[in-house]
Amino acid sequence: MDLKFTPQELAFRAEVRQWVAENLPQDISDKVHKALRLSKNDLQRWAKILGRQGWHGWAWPEQFGGPGWNAVQRHLFEEECALAGAPRVVPFGPVMVAPVIMAFGTPEQQQRHLPGIMSGEVWWSQGYSEPGSGSDLASVKTRAERRGDRYIVNGQKTWTTLGQYGDWIFCLVRTDPTVKPQAGISFLLIDMKSPGVTVRPIIMLDGEHEVNEVFFDNVEVPVENLVGEENKGWTYAKYLLAHERTNIADVNRAKRELERLKRIAKVEGVYEDSRFRDQIALLEVDIVALEMMVLRVLSAEKSGKQSLDVAGLLKIRGSEIQQRYTELMMLAGGSFSTPYIHEAMEAGWQGDQALGGLWPGGAAHCAPLAGTYFNYRKTTIYGGSNEVQRNIVAQTVLG
Structure with missing residues (x-):
């Protein structure tokens, strides 16, 4: 290596x-x-x-x-x-659905959708999770009933990230309820401007409208929007999830945020605390280890050797690291990280510069810390919860 x-x-x-x-x-x-x-x-x-x-x-x-x-x-x-x-x-188009369309889509689907994804003109959303169907995606209940040259889709998706901007959404739908769960799922591409599609916001603890519920009420979807074969969607879903979980690791962003953590710790005067600095050092070691794991996979791929399928492992380590650096940033800010005035942040206000950037929540760099910490609680859940991923890794490595 x-x-x-x-x-x-x-x-x-x-x-x-x-x-x-x-x-x-x-x-x-x-x-x-x-x-x-x-x-x-x-x-x-x-x-x-x-x-x-x-x-x-x-x-x-x-x-x-x-x-x-x-x-x-x-x-x-x-x-x-x-x-x-x-x-x-935003990964839903170029990182997630595009590889599926390339691998399993028809030439017509590739010609229709890939140029808009590459140009950044068309915004895609993901329709996987449902109420009661998160890590257990095989239990999805959104139905797609074929009637002639159309599917009639009814059901609900949830936690649809940035779905309020979506032009198209790729969905897992149940097309055959009579077989075992994995065998009755199909992969559909749905125009979000279609009659019967409703997007409702879910406002999170940080006050942001990042995720949504999406409802389908007798939505008509042309049969040509089916990717691959009917009832083979579980195969395509797993293919997509491997790309998503690798993407979640995001070691490069972790390296950037590590430097930001150090800057905040120094400004807030806690960098000289040896115990706090120890926590930063431990985080840095884990980021380096994650990067070595990524480079190991890259080295194996470059040499043509078959590397271990580590998408789940990368997802586990990457998501936990993201939670740790957001927590350490908030701890560095201490009580100044606590207030979060969403209306002021929405208006673009980051502190009264006439007062040297001070505000009731402390320096301006402290303003986003609590919101970011709350937001990153999700990372160990989406893309398949880390508990489930550990089981998958154990089965892969130990058999």
Whole structure:
């Protein structure tokens, strides 16, 4: 296993770094580095910039309009974007549904949907979880009944991230209730502007409208929107989840946020506390270990060796690390992290600069800390809860 980058790979890194520096809008980068709220416009503006370069689908093969980068190049691209303060690309289109359409979709589906995903013009949402069907996705109850050249869809999805912006949604639906759960599921692409689709907000503890409930009331979906074969959707769902769980690990963002944690600790005067610094050191060791695991997978892929399927393991470690650095940031801010005035944050106010950035909740950098901490409680649940992932890893490794 060789974890060193070649001169060609280092030259590629330099090229990406220069391009990102020249093209990433400064106002977006400032928001990311300060953990301020990103609007739909912020996220889609960056997606379209990447799309014009042909990099919004940075992991796509050339035959589908992607750059055809290898695993190491993809990793370096993600790292340079993260360290520069680029927003995390909303994954539902380019990272999740696009690989499924490439692998199992018809040529017509590929021609219709992939260009809009690459350009960043079309916003996709994910319709997997339901009330009572989270980690146990095989128990989904949303029905799709075929009538001629249409499916009639009825049911509900929940925890639909940023679904309020969605143009399209990919859904797991039950097309045959008479067979065992995994055998009666299909994978449908649904236009969210279709009559009968209703999106209702779920307002979280941090005051944000990030997730939604989506209801389907006799929604008509053309049969040509079925991906692959009817009742084979469970196979496609597992294929997609492997991409999602690897994406959740996000070691590059963890490296960026580690530096932010150190900055906050120094400003708040707790960096000199040896016990707090020990916690930062332990976190840094775990981030390095996660990065070594990622590089190990990349090295095996580059050499053509079959690596262990570690998507679940990456998801477990990555999500736990994300929770730890958000918790340590909030602890560094102490009581100043507690207040969270959503209306003020929504209006763009980050502290009274006439008072040196002080406000009733302390310095401006403390304002987002509690909200971010609350928000990141979700990371060990979505994409398959960590408890379930540990069982999968145990079965894979131990048999």
